[in-house]
Every structure is written in C-alpha cells, then in structure tokens.
Amino acid sequence: MTAPLHEARPAGPGRALPDTQQGMRRRNLARVMHTVSAAGPLSRAAVASRIGLTRAAVSTLVDELIRSGLLEELGPERPVRVGRGRPGSALAVSGRGPAGIGAEVGVDHLAVCAVDLRGQVRARIVRHGSNRGRSPAPVVKELTRLVRHVVAEAEREGLWPAGLAVAVPGLVAGDGRTVVRAPNLDWHDTDLGSLLPAELPLTVDNEANFGALAELWLGEGTPRDFLHVSAEIGIGAGVVVDGRLLRGKRGFAGELGHVPVRPDGPACACGGRGCLEQYAGEEAVLRAAGLEPGEDRVGLLAARATEGDEDVRRALRDAGEALGVALTGAVNLLDPESVVLGGALAGLAPWLLPSLRSELAGRTAGPACPVSVSRFGPEGPLLGAAHSVVRAVLDDPAAVAERS
Amino acid sequence: MTAPLHEARPAGPGRALPDTQQGMRRRNLARVMHTVSAAGPLSRAAVASRIGLTRAAVSTLVDELIRSGLLEELGPERPVRVGRGRPGSALAVSGRGPAGIGAEVGVDHLAVCAVDLRGQVRARIVRHGSNRGRSPAPVVKELTRLVRHVVAEAEREGLWPAGLAVAVPGLVAGDGRTVVRAPNLDWHDTDLGSLLPAELPLTVDNEANFGALAELWLGEGTPRDFLHVSAEIGIGAGVVVDGRLLRGKRGFAGELGHVPVRPDGPACACGGRGCLEQYAGEEAVLRAAGLEPGEDRVGLLAARATEGDEDVRRALRDAGEALGVALTGAVNLLDPESVVLGGALAGLAPWLLPSLRSELAGRTAGPACPVSVSRFGPEGPLLGAAHSVVRAVLDDPAAVAERS
DNA sequence: CTATTTCGTCATGGCGGTTTACAAATTAGT
DNA sequence: ACTAATTTGTAAACCGCCATGACGAAATAG
Structure with a gap:
C-alpha cells in the first residue's frame, strides 16, 4: 500500500478508494486532515460543520488521527474561541x-x-x-x-x-x-x-x-485554473485545471517551448520552425543580447538589464513579446484565470512583463488574462x-x- | 434536487456527494448503472466483481434500480452464460x-x-x-x-x-x-x-x-485525452482531459480559432492579428477559394473540391496547413492522445487532412499526434x-x- | 449569579456492505 | 444418466460507520 503515496501524479483527495464503509472512513479521515491543514487551528465542531459530518463522527475521526500522530491537540491553554459558549479545543496538524x-x-x-x-x-x-x-x-x-x-x-x-x-x-x-x-x-x-x-x-x-503545484497549494488566492510558466534552456509550463495538474497522455503536457510563434521562423531541434524556444529560450536570449553563455546565465542577464544594457533589455523585451504570442494561444485554448511566471523567469520578469502583457492584451477580446510573478521564484x-x-x-x- | 442533472458541466460520476452512508449508496447505484450501461447485459455477479462489491450488496442495489425502472431483467430465456455453473440472469439498462x-x-x-x-x-x-x-x-x-x-x-x-x-x-x-x-x-x-x-x-x-462528449462517450476506442475540433464560421475545440471536458475559468476554453498562427497576419475581430480563423475560418476559406457566401457553404466547398476545382483545393490545403500550425501548439501544450475533426470540418477532411498532418508531423519530435475524423460528423x-x-x-x- | 450558548462525548439506532450458508441451475466427467 | 464441481442469487447474522438525542462541561451575557 505504498502506491497511493505518489500523489503528485494521480492526485485528487482520496479518489479511487472503493465505495465501501472502509473507503468512506478513509476519505473522511482525509477530509479532516485537509480541513485542519487548510484552515489553521480548528475545533472539532468547526471541522464538523465544514465537512458536513456531525460532531460525534468528527470526534472519532480526530481521535484516530491523534492516535496516529498526524493531528495534535494544542491544549487547554490555547483554546479556539468562537463567541459565547464553551471554547473548542484547538486541533492542529502535527509538527512531528x-x-x-x-x-x-x-x-x-x-x-x-x-x-x-x-x-x-x-x-x-x-x-x-x-x-x-x-x-x-x-x-x-x-x-x-x-x-x-x-x-x-x-x-x-x-x-x-x-x-x-x-x-x-x-x-x-x-x-x-x-x-x-x-x-x-x-x-x-x-x-x-x-x-x-x-x-x-x-x-x-x-x-x-x-x-x-507549489503555486496551487501555497500561493495565497491562487486560482484553480492557471498556467505556471518556467524556463531554463527549455520553456515549460505547468497547466493546472480545476485544481489538478494536466499531464497528458504521455505526461508531456505543458511543452510551451515548442509552440509555434512564427511558422516560418528558424529551425528548432524539435523538428519544427519558429518555436517559442527560438525566441525566448535561454540560448536565444543570450545570443540576441550579445552575451557569452557562462555559469549563472540568468543572474548575468538580470544584472546587465538592471545596469541599463540596451541590448540585453531589447533581447528580453523581444522574448517577452514571443512569450506573449505563445501565451495568447494557450490562454485561448485553456481559459485560465491567470498566468504565473516562475522559476528562472521570475528573476527576469521586470523586463519581460511589459511587452508580454501588451502582446497578450492586444490579442485578446475583452479583459486580458492577468499575468503575475510567482512569490516563490526559483524556490517553487x-x-x-x-x-x-x-x-x-x-x-x-x-x-x-x-x-x- | 435538479442541479445534479446538469451533468455535462460538473461531470464526474457522482462526485461531490457527501461522504456519508447515503452518499455511498447513491454512488454505488451510479456505479452499477454505469457498469451495466457500458458492458452490455451482465449478471449481478459480473457487476459485483467489476465494481468490487459483494454479490449480496449488488443484489440489493439492482433490486432498487429495477424498482425504479432504470434497469430490467431480460428474463430466463436470455441468460448470461459464463461457463460451468448456474447461468446468471441478464441485466440491461431499461429501454423505457x-x-x-x-x-x-x-x-x-x-x-x-x-x-x-x-x-x-x-x-x-x-x-x-x-x-x-x-x-x-x-x-x-x-x-x-x-x-x-x-x-x-x-x-x-x-x-x-x-x-x-x-x-x-x-x-x-x-x-x-x-x-x-x-x-x-x-x-x-x-x-x-x-x-x-x-x-x-x-x-x-x-x-x-x-x-x-459524443466522441468520448460513443466513439469506440476514443481515448480519455483528446481534442475535438469543429468549425463553422468560428473554429472551436472541445478539450477532453482525463475523460472530462475542460471548461476554463469562464467556460471559454477551446477557442482554437483565435490562436495566433502568424503574429503579423491580418487583423481579426478579436483584436489580435493572424488568428487561425483568418486562415481556416469559413469566410477566409471561401474568399481564398473565390466563392460567394451562400446557403450551404460547407456543402459547396466539398462539392467543388470533389469536382477538382484547383482554387478550392488550394484554399482547403492552406487552411489545413494553418490548422496544423495551431494544433501543433495545442498538442505541445496538452499532449492529447489524438485529435478528432468533427462538425463541418468532417466533411472537408479529405482535403484538409494531408497538409494538416504533414504540418503537425513536421513540427513534432517523435511520433506525431494522430488526427482522425469523427464517425458522427455533423451529428456529433x-x-x-x-x-x-x-x-x-x-x-x-x-x-x-x-x-x- | 443565572440563563444561554457552544463544545465534546456517550448511548442508541439505522443503514449499508460483508460474511456465511444454502438452494438453484448448469457443465464436466464417469 | 448420474454424480461432482462450479457458479449464481438470496437470506440471516454481523460489523462498521455515521446520525440522533441527551448530557455534562465551560465559557459569555445580562
């Protein structure tokens, strides 16, 4: 029974458990854990009203989780006050x-x-x-x-x-x-x-x-439908649909780097022509900026752009434009609530964003899809x-x- | 309780029912219905082994469904034979x-x-x-x-x-x-x-x-991840991911028609330039073919192409090429198992497919995503x-x- | 200080699937 | 043809899980 641990993949809270009483119990245990984890210290009564079970049922679930060491009671010194009435005893996810x-x-x-x-x-x-x-x-x-x-x-x-x-x-x-x-x-x-x-x-x-997934789980106010774009040499996107990661048949979904931007553009290693990578990939940007590939390539670009190097800034502006074109296609196809720039792109966002946003807005009827920068940057x-x-x-x- | 009937939208068998015994019962009723519906006449024992419940449990579920008139017993004249042993009594979804x-x-x-x-x-x-x-x-x-x-x-x-x-x-x-x-x-x-x-x-x-959805539910061997492209004036795509329709935040997902094909192409009503619609939309194709918009536009195109009209054929070839470019982007983003042409496009497929396929294959590393034509055509x-x-x-x- | 409110728990009960047992219906083998 | 083996469907007893209702505990409001 180690399979269900690979949860970044199958995903979805407790899905696929058999619809028997044991499965029901397990799903309810999971719902208690998720609720406490998401909404901070909570009383049993609060958990019960949130997941739609009775206080009595939640009590037994919580007992089991405490015995397993997954939940802990904060103790009578730190009660959960609600207003009038007896205060609840605070439950929190275990720190051990x-x-x-x-x-x-x-x-x-x-x-x-x-x-x-x-x-x-x-x-x-x-x-x-x-x-x-x-x-x-x-x-x-x-x-x-x-x-x-x-x-x-x-x-x-x-x-x-x-x-x-x-x-x-x-x-x-x-x-x-x-x-x-x-x-x-x-x-x-x-x-x-x-x-x-x-x-x-x-x-x-x-x-x-x-x-x-970091954005989905940890970001505040992150929607359930968004695109997380990240880049080093290649440009990849994590596509989140209805709170779940889209993987595709072979697990290759999100290959934004090979979306055609100019169908007659330069040949790409993938066999195509004019892929996004040819305009916004690391190598392409370095070449356009007139820089030699070295160790910390992204840091170098950011430093030069900050200094005001016009070649670098232009290169990043052009890359943002190409990203905007590719993202227009993605946004039309997926209708996400937002686009988040993460990974290496987060550090270059100040110079990419203006052209990216204007390209995206100019190609969209109605309000354009908002583009933001990940709070986690390269840590995501x-x-x-x-x-x-x-x-x-x-x-x-x-x-x-x-x-x- | 009419809300759960709108199932083409929330979708997913019986999800979101509370994890209580009643919800469990309802989900198990649904699983019996789905199993019988999908796998033809089936005995109670066969259903039980397929959904992982015991024969006794399935018996009570089936009784309830028969009483409701949703399932019926075909009768002792048409038993379900398995081999040795007592034959099962055939269950089928009701025709009333x-x-x-x-x-x-x-x-x-x-x-x-x-x-x-x-x-x-x-x-x-x-x-x-x-x-x-x-x-x-x-x-x-x-x-x-x-x-x-x-x-x-x-x-x-x-x-x-x-x-x-x-x-x-x-x-x-x-x-x-x-x-x-x-x-x-x-x-x-x-x-x-x-x-x-x-x-x-x-x-x-x-x-x-x-x-x-028709393709997903009725097509034989249709995968759980595919794109269904259909067109009249606009070009739309139904995106199916893991057996579920992708809708996006506002419900506008699948707007393939406004994916940029040539970023500097002709202006489009959506505000962008060079959208797919400008190359493969009905109006664009008619114009390129030198035809006047009339009543049955698709039929006209198909007829002329069949006759061998070179202008029409070229127009359709070019449209297929543009579709190929846009679909390359979509395929890279979604990694579907296949692409299906339906609606009006199904009738024009013979002239669209060659250029579409070669464009898609030429731009893809490894095996290209297979493109097929819907069995249902305009009936889908x-x-x-x-x-x-x-x-x-x-x-x-x-x-x-x-x-x- | 009392009335009120809310929390957590306990005992009881209903419901749902499992277990176990058994009769019915068929095939395989002698 | 007759028996053994196998499979199906059902019934009864059982167990697990959540709901219900009642209760004591612990706080607030007046």
Missing part, C-alpha cells in the same frame, strides 16, 4: 510525524529539503555547482548524500520521511520515475528509480509541474516537490498510519 | 423510463432528438433553413415546438424526458444557460433559460464541447447533447428515481 522530502536537480545546483505536515521547511541543503553534461549516476549519488543528510536532520526533530519527490528540468515519463529528456543536463531515458535509494516512495516530475519547484509528499499524506492518512 | 432530449441550434438548421438510457435514438426531428441573423426569440420558439413534438413522440414509446441539453455554435457562460456570443447567429448575451420552457432541467453548451453535437442528459441519469440514478 511524517515529513515530505523534496529534491531538485537544477542546471547549476542540487537542493533538498524536508517539509513537515504543517508546511514548514524543517531542513534544507543547497549545493551550488554546474551539472551540465555530468552523467546521471554521479549527480544522483551526490543527491542521495544530500537526501540522507536532510533525512537525518529531520529525524533529529522527530520527523520521519514519508516519501521523496524529485524535480528535474526535463520531460518525465508517465511512470513518474524516468527522465525521458533533459536537454540542459543532456540526460536521456534515465530511470532515477534505479539510482536512488529504494527506501522511500519516489516521485519524479518536471520542475514546471512542481512549481505549478523544490517546495512543490516536498509538498507533494505532504499532500499525499493528507490525501490518505490511513495509509501512513499503517506505516508509522 | 427517462430519456435525454438533445437539441441543436445550427446556422442552417434546427434539430431535436430523444435518446433512451440504452443510447438509442428514439425520436428525431430536423428542420432546415437558415438562422443567420434571426433574433433569438422566434428561433427558440420554433425550437420549443420541435422539442414538444419529440417529447410527445418519446412519451408514446413509454419514455419521459429527464432533461434538455441545447448545443449552440458559440460561447456559453459558466451558468450553462446564457449564450455570450454566437457570431454566426449574431446573438449576444442571450439567456436561453428564460426563452425555453422551464419544465425540463436545461443545459446549454458549445457545439464543439457536445461534439467532444446533437448526439452529445442528448447523451449528456442520459449520463446525468447514470451518474445519479437516485435523483431520477425520486422524480419518476
């Missing part, structure tokens, strides 16, 4: 117990963190240094060391790892383990499952997808990965209780 | 009881049909004649007459109408009643709910969406509409039993 381990394989860094059920980052390591062209085995070996380190640190705080989620800058197969293509790393058809320790349930996904994918494990626990607390 | 009424407001016709729970069309009327520029009131009045006629015919066969679903060639608001914009008809912000008889639960939706939206009502009954049989 299971933790989600998130990891990120970036082009220029590795990062690992541990997040508890409350959403707090409890341990964190970042190692800088380029991974371009390094073969998977040594990179993953190093990543494994970092994971073990973070897990050890988390365990010292009374946490135990419930799963590992890895964000990679590339396409991931539908199995949630295999990196099909990561151009920045030059990885192809690499099964991370066989390289990582098998102790933890594993999920691998695109960084744009995890970034989108890592946080999203760790939280995906946490969400899996919230989605089926009974499965975790069995293992603890 | 509730029926779905589907209606279509086309540019050149009105159509209404009644479909029983088995999916059979039991009554049908089509009235030819242009509706371009006619104001909503008289058109809907005429449609209402046709609906009453079909309902009367269905009732003579022992059916009763469970709901009415109307397909329109335009954008429909999120409420499922109001036509926001239908350029072919020149309707704007028209609330069909106030014009149609209030006796029946009503759903209004875009014809491309209903066409996509009408069938999808009627079936959406039927699906609503299957999704919550208990709600219907209360009304019968």
Whole structure:
C-alpha cells in the first residue's frame, strides 16, 4: 500500500478508494486532515460543520488521527474561541510525524529539503555547482548524500520521511520515475528509480509541474485554473485545471517551448520552425543580447538589464513579446484565470512583463488574462516537490498510519 | 434536487456527494448503472466483481434500480452464460423510463432528438433553413415546438424526458444557460433559460464541447485525452482531459480559432492579428477559394473540391496547413492522445487532412499526434447533447428515481 | 449569579456492505 | 444418466460507520 503515496501524479483527495464503509472512513479521515491543514487551528465542531459530518463522527475521526500522530491537540491553554459558549479545543496538524522530502536537480545546483505536515521547511541543503553534461549516476549519488543528510536532520526533530519527490528540468515519463529528456543536463531515458535509494516512495516530475503545484497549494488566492510558466534552456509550463495538474497522455503536457510563434521562423531541434524556444529560450536570449553563455546565465542577464544594457533589455523585451504570442494561444485554448511566471523567469520578469502583457492584451477580446510573478521564484519547484509528499499524506492518512 | 442533472458541466460520476452512508449508496447505484450501461447485459455477479462489491450488496442495489425502472431483467430465456455453473440472469439498462432530449441550434438548421438510457435514438426531428441573423426569440420558439413534438413522440414509446441539453455554435457562460456570443447567429448575451420552457432541467453548451462528449462517450476506442475540433464560421475545440471536458475559468476554453498562427497576419475581430480563423475560418476559406457566401457553404466547398476545382483545393490545403500550425501548439501544450475533426470540418477532411498532418508531423519530435475524423460528423453535437442528459441519469440514478 | 450558548462525548439506532450458508441451475466427467 | 464441481442469487447474522438525542462541561451575557 505504498502506491497511493505518489500523489503528485494521480492526485485528487482520496479518489479511487472503493465505495465501501472502509473507503468512506478513509476519505473522511482525509477530509479532516485537509480541513485542519487548510484552515489553521480548528475545533472539532468547526471541522464538523465544514465537512458536513456531525460532531460525534468528527470526534472519532480526530481521535484516530491523534492516535496516529498526524493531528495534535494544542491544549487547554490555547483554546479556539468562537463567541459565547464553551471554547473548542484547538486541533492542529502535527509538527512531528511524517515529513515530505523534496529534491531538485537544477542546471547549476542540487537542493533538498524536508517539509513537515504543517508546511514548514524543517531542513534544507543547497549545493551550488554546474551539472551540465555530468552523467546521471554521479549527480544522483551526490543527491542521495544530500537526501540522507536532510533525512537525518529531520529525524533529529522527530520527523520521519514519508516519501521523496524529485524535480528535474526535463520531460518525465508517465511512470513518474524516468527522465525521458533533459536537454540542459543532456540526460536521456534515465530511470532515477534505479539510482536512488529504494527506501522511500519516489516521485519524479518536471520542475514546471512542481512549481505549478507549489503555486496551487501555497500561493495565497491562487486560482484553480492557471498556467505556471518556467524556463531554463527549455520553456515549460505547468497547466493546472480545476485544481489538478494536466499531464497528458504521455505526461508531456505543458511543452510551451515548442509552440509555434512564427511558422516560418528558424529551425528548432524539435523538428519544427519558429518555436517559442527560438525566441525566448535561454540560448536565444543570450545570443540576441550579445552575451557569452557562462555559469549563472540568468543572474548575468538580470544584472546587465538592471545596469541599463540596451541590448540585453531589447533581447528580453523581444522574448517577452514571443512569450506573449505563445501565451495568447494557450490562454485561448485553456481559459485560465491567470498566468504565473516562475522559476528562472521570475528573476527576469521586470523586463519581460511589459511587452508580454501588451502582446497578450492586444490579442485578446475583452479583459486580458492577468499575468503575475510567482512569490516563490526559483524556490517553487523544490517546495512543490516536498509538498507533494505532504499532500499525499493528507490525501490518505490511513495509509501512513499503517506505516508509522 | 435538479442541479445534479446538469451533468455535462460538473461531470464526474457522482462526485461531490457527501461522504456519508447515503452518499455511498447513491454512488454505488451510479456505479452499477454505469457498469451495466457500458458492458452490455451482465449478471449481478459480473457487476459485483467489476465494481468490487459483494454479490449480496449488488443484489440489493439492482433490486432498487429495477424498482425504479432504470434497469430490467431480460428474463430466463436470455441468460448470461459464463461457463460451468448456474447461468446468471441478464441485466440491461431499461429501454423505457427517462430519456435525454438533445437539441441543436445550427446556422442552417434546427434539430431535436430523444435518446433512451440504452443510447438509442428514439425520436428525431430536423428542420432546415437558415438562422443567420434571426433574433433569438422566434428561433427558440420554433425550437420549443420541435422539442414538444419529440417529447410527445418519446412519451408514446413509454419514455419521459429527464432533461434538455441545447448545443449552440458559440460561447456559453459558466451558468450553462446564457449564450455570450454566437457570431454566426449574431446573438449576444442571450439567456436561453428564460426563452425555453422551464419544465425540463436545461443545459446549454458549445457545439464543439457536445461534439467532444459524443466522441468520448460513443466513439469506440476514443481515448480519455483528446481534442475535438469543429468549425463553422468560428473554429472551436472541445478539450477532453482525463475523460472530462475542460471548461476554463469562464467556460471559454477551446477557442482554437483565435490562436495566433502568424503574429503579423491580418487583423481579426478579436483584436489580435493572424488568428487561425483568418486562415481556416469559413469566410477566409471561401474568399481564398473565390466563392460567394451562400446557403450551404460547407456543402459547396466539398462539392467543388470533389469536382477538382484547383482554387478550392488550394484554399482547403492552406487552411489545413494553418490548422496544423495551431494544433501543433495545442498538442505541445496538452499532449492529447489524438485529435478528432468533427462538425463541418468532417466533411472537408479529405482535403484538409494531408497538409494538416504533414504540418503537425513536421513540427513534432517523435511520433506525431494522430488526427482522425469523427464517425458522427455533423451529428456529433446533437448526439452529445442528448447523451449528456442520459449520463446525468447514470451518474445519479437516485435523483431520477425520486422524480419518476 | 443565572440563563444561554457552544463544545465534546456517550448511548442508541439505522443503514449499508460483508460474511456465511444454502438452494438453484448448469457443465464436466464417469 | 448420474454424480461432482462450479457458479449464481438470496437470506440471516454481523460489523462498521455515521446520525440522533441527551448530557455534562465551560465559557459569555445580562
């Protein structure tokens, strides 16, 4: 029963459980966890009215969750006051117990963190240094060391790892383990499952997808329908529809970088012509700006743009324009509530946004789709990965209780 | 309790019912209906093993459904044989009881049909004649007459109408009643709910969406992730993701017609430039082919192309090319399993497909997304509409039993 | 200080699926 | 043809889960 933990993929609170009393119980446990997790400290009565069960039923559910160590009672010193009447006893998600381990394989860094059920980052390591062209085995070996380190640190705080989620800058197969293509790393058809320790349930996904999930779960007022655009060499988008990540048949959805912007434009590695990547991809922008590819390419662009370098600014303006054209297509197709720029794009937003927005507005009848910048910037994918494990626990607390 | 009947919109078998024993019962009733409906005559034991309940539980569910008239026992003359052992008694969806009424407001016709729970069309009327520029009131009045006629015919066969679903060639608001914009008809912000008889639960939706649903529900081997493209003056797409229709925030998803194909192309009514509609829309194609707009425009194009008219063929080839560019973007974004051409496009497919396919293949790395033609052609939206009502009954049989 | 309100829990009950057992209906094998 | 094996459908007893209603506990309002 470790399968339901891979929740960043199948997704949806407790779906697919059989419609029997046991399944009902499990779903109700999940609903209690989600409610308490989302709405802060809450009394049993408040939970009951929110999920539509009686106080008595919620009491038994809460008892079970407290026994499992997933929920805790804050104690009589910190009651939940409502007005007149006896104050409720405050329930909160436990700060001990299971933790989600998130990891990120970036082009220029590795990062690992541990997040508890409350959403707090409890341990964190970042190692800088380029991974371009390094073969998977040594990179993953190093990543494994970092994971073990973070897990050890988390365990010292009374946490135990419930799963590992890895964000990679590339396409991931539908199995949630295999990196099909990561151009920045030059990885192809690499099964991370066989390289990582098998102790933890594993999920691998695109960084744009995890970034989108971070936005969905952690962003304040984030809608249930939006596009999260993120870029390094390639440009990827995490598409969230009705609160769920859109993956597509093979798991390749969100390949914004190869949306045609000018059908007769320059040839692209994908076989097409005039793909967005040819105008707004990292290499294209650096070339247009007259810069040499170096270590921290995004930082370099941002620095030069800040200094007022006209070539760089023009290059970014043009990239924003191309992004605007591609996003117009996406917005027409998906009708999202907003578009969020995350990952590397977040740092370049000041110079991309004006042309992007005007292009989008000019091509749209009625009010244009609002474009914002992610609050998490480059941290999004890592946080999203760790939280995906946490969400899996919230989605089926009974499965975790069995293992603890 | 008429709300859950509008199932083409919220969709998803019995979701959102409370996780209480009553909700469980209702969901299990729905699962029995869906199973029997999908897998033909089935014994109680077969249903039980398919949905994961015990034979005893299924027996009580089936009893209830038979009492409600939604299921029927075929009788001892037509048993379900399995091999050794006692043969099962065959269960089938009832051919009487509730029926779905589907209606279509086309540019050149009105159509209404009644479909029983088995999916059979039991009554049908089509009235030819242009509706371009006619104001909503008289058109809907005429449609209402046709609906009453079909309902009367269905009732003579022992059916009763469970709901009415109307397909329109335009954008429909999120409420499922109001036509926001239908350029072919020149309707704007028209609330069909106030014009149609209030006796029946009503759903209004875009014809491309209903066409996509027909494909999803009735097509053989149709995947759960695909794009259904359909066109009259505008070009719309029904986007199906994981077996559910993608609607977007305002319900405007699938506006393929305004995806930019050439960012510097001719201006479009939407405010943009070079939208797909400027290359593959009906007017653009007619102009490129050197034809005058007349009554049956699609038929005219098809006829001329069949005759070998080079201008028409070239125009259609170019339109296919533009469609290919726009679809490349959509395919990259959504990673669907296939693309289906329906509605008016189905009739022009022989001349559109070659250039469309080669454009799509040339712009895609790896195997290109397969493009096929709808089996239903122009009938798709009408069938999808009627079936959406039927699906609503299957999704919550208990709600219907209360009304019968 | 009392009346009122709200919280959490307990006992009871209804409902729904499971378990177990059994009769009915058919095939396979002798 | 007759028996053994197999499968179906149903009935009775059981268990689990939530609802109902009542109660004591703990606060506020007057």
